[in-house]
Amino acid sequence: MAAYRLPEWRNNFQGNERRVGFELEFAGLEMPVVAEILADSLGGSINPETHAECQVEAEDLGSFKVELDWHFAKETAKQRAAQHAAEFEHDIPDDPFIEWLTKIASQVVPVEVVCPPIVISRLAVLDKMVVALRQAGALGTEESMVYAFGVHINPELPDLEPKTIVRYLQAFCVCQSWLVKAHEVDPVRRLTPYINLYPADYLMQVMSYTDVTMDALIDDYLQWNPTRNRALDLTPLFKFIDQERLESKLTDPRINSRPTFHYRMPNCAIENPTWTLSRAWNIWSVIEYLASHDEQLSELRIKFLDHQEKLISLEGEPWHPDLDRISKNLGSE
Helix, strand or coil, X not given: CCCCXXXXXXXXXXXXXXXXXXXXXXXXXXXXXXXXXXXXXHCEEEEEEECCEEEEEECCCEEEEEEECCHHHHHHHHHHHHHHHHHHCCCCCCCHHHHHHHHHHCCCCCEEEECCCEEHHHHHHHHHHHHHHHHHCCECHHHCCCCCCEEEEEEECCCCCHHHHHHHHHHHHHHHHHHHHHCXXXXXXXXXXXXXXXXXXHHHHHHCCCCCCHHHHHHHXXXXXXXXXXXXXXXXXXXXXXXXXXXXXXXXXXXXXXXXXXXXXXXXXXXXXXXXXXXXXXXXXXXXXXXXXXXXXXXXXXXXXXXXXXXXXXXXXXXXXXXXXXXXXXXXX
């Protein structure tokens, strides 16, 4: 397994080591089997909730959520579990209908593993879980044309200042089309709305920032991105910073408040023995590098803006070789 690259900005806004949460989507395994694999590979215990979701409590790491990523199944399971528990006084009663529903759904609807935030220096503890899931038959992006499964990465920010968020935003805007190639994003996933890139007008707005208030930063983002469906989703971060402002323009109960980015671009090719979580993280680390290196970010930003001024260009995006070199030097491959 490749090492997880440590960013230069190691601490969060509270002075503690930054943490990262991962979310993995895959098929091929029923939810109870996934829970058992996590408990065994991570040294944890299973805490069932419904037939569509449960928690795996791993010592020293926290609570891993395992759920069928299908709103109808989860809500139906919750309602029936509550009804049956009241009638039969069981926490999770036998329910043949829900068992059948979740078994069928697991063939086409992904199971999702939501990992707790883990300090960056300990991310390698997840590798054993990934290998165990693969060996048990987990199927990811490459297995079928209908498996548009992804990995979500939720890195804590080093601080919550507007200038820091702008650095990350500008780094991402410079990189967003390069990231599609670097991650080899599955064509089917690119057709889904969930990982849409930022629109061109918003890219130019971000690149124009020199000094911006938090209010303006949030307003601008929501003007061009009034949705969770972005490859780099900032709605959880902005809800954490200013819940009232965000909810005045975007009311979506699925948005969780947390001081993290929500990065959705990588595939989950868990069935591929060469695929690792560390590679997905290390490609993201190019963003971390640029955000923490003003001079190089400024150089790429200038190249980006110069390119946008050309009405016709046959040379592609000339800063992509620079990103390839940075990625190689960081050991992202």
